[in-house]
Amino acid sequence: MCRVVDLQQAVLAKNDATAHLLRTHLHTRGTTVVNLLSSPGSGKTALLEGELLRARERSVAVAALSADLATENDATRLARSGVPVKQVLTDGLCHLEAAMLAGHLDGWLPDDTRLLFVENVGNLVCPASYDLGETLRVVLASVTEGEDKPLKYPTAFGLAHLVMVTKTDIAEAVEFDERAFRANVERVNPGVEVVLTSARRGRGTGALLDRALAAAEGAPLHTPVMARRADAGHTHAHSGAAESGHTHAHTGAEGAGHAHVHTDAADAVAPAAPRS
């Protein structure tokens, strides 16, 4: 007999639940995660190098995890700051997922870490959909990328708590139109802060560290419109889903007998980790 069965499950519910668990776990041990997203070559590593050095000067216990498809080049650069650094090679996968991050932190992340910076795979499409358990999501764009970048990648920019413009030392040479860029950011994420930086000139160095420390201390964060959801179809940045997410992270993974009848999307069960 052929039947239509109403499932009503959020496809990324498993990742969201894992991310929530990770955020709670890290918060309990005093660690706050900052997730850095940008296109390849936007300057995530250069920006981070400056922030890690500044953190060391200020005796803030930080660590960094850098994800790339291949090479340990970024970790080598970041390790020069002297803080704990880990390189994750995704073997071609275009994004990190919460379960992957949790696996890499296990047994590596020093106990006293106050801030963990995660340099996501250089990509503005896929990483945008995956909550990693971060408290602060930062999206970077360099002045060479065009003022319409936020419009081309609205989900990435639309979910950012903070937008950073990099390489402003060459802004004039490439005729970067700051006003147009800011207007485009405002269109997809009204009210989000935009910080101008230049790793080469030291402009804005420490701004990310300041924002991350404020977030770690519980300062109110910008809430992007895209994260203010009337429906609960996807629990990213949806603190209301907290308790149910916790419960289902276990029951769902074990395939317990209640995969049906989830009218509340935030409670949706998503078994087994997605991989590609």
Next chain:
Amino acid sequence: MHEMSVALAVIDQVETAAAQTPDVTAVRSVRLRVGELAGVVPDSLAFCFELACAGTLLEGAELVTEPVPGRARCTPCAHEWAVGMPPSLTCPECQGADVELISGRELRIADVRWEDGDPTLAATPVPIAEEC
């Protein structure tokens, strides 16, 4: 291109649901609701889905993606609008930023059509929307 990850997650969820229902022999179709701001390309997802279904209970199943337009509502002035692509998330009426997204980020399995051999299934707690 995370559509393969998404396809595998869909297959996994459908297989788990099927495993909890007696005698599901094949899955004919899966209907997904995909918001225009979900960051998923339906064609790419369909391609990945077909590949990833091979050798599973879902082999040969059709993936039906139902697009969901993005809509937002201004909290102070209650104006509602289609956000478009790229989206405009500032209220076009009052220019306010206290805005809520009503729809557009969905990435959900709505329902599944499958073959099962148990005519008493309707008596179980599994919700059945309709027979086909």
